[in-house]
Amino acid sequence: MFLAGHSQKEADRLGLGLRFMALAPMRIMPETGVGKAGVDSVAAYMGIQPADFIAAMTDMQTPADVGRAVVALATGQPQGSSFMVSGSGLAPAA
Incomplete structure (x- = not known):
């Protein structure tokens, strides 16, 4: 920027x-390769399922x-x- x-x-x-x-x-874009890797990593760090992490995001x-x-x-x-x-x-x- x-x-x-x-x-x-x-x-x-x-x-x-x-x-x-x-x-x-x-927001991270789980539909992309980089986004999926990011979602998987953050969800693992938080100890939750990727689907739960995605469900918590708003205005994606x-x-x-x-x-x-x-x-x-x-x-x-x-x-x-x-x-x-x-x-x-x-x-x-x-």
Whole structure:
């Protein structure tokens, strides 16, 4: 997130006409390989079943939510350079 903001400032300063953005998921995504490994690891650490860990998460984004966020950023005029996506949609990163 920091790198996108820093890169945008430098591109603006140099008049390069480039746009830098970062997009991160708000929650781990168990539908992906990395997400499944993360869920399994955290659940094991907590001593609970992966399904119980997933059930406790709220406002989870899906791969489709992430895809919509990418399209929105690529086709819109978003303000800022860092964004988060959740089940509720796209939002500027705090």
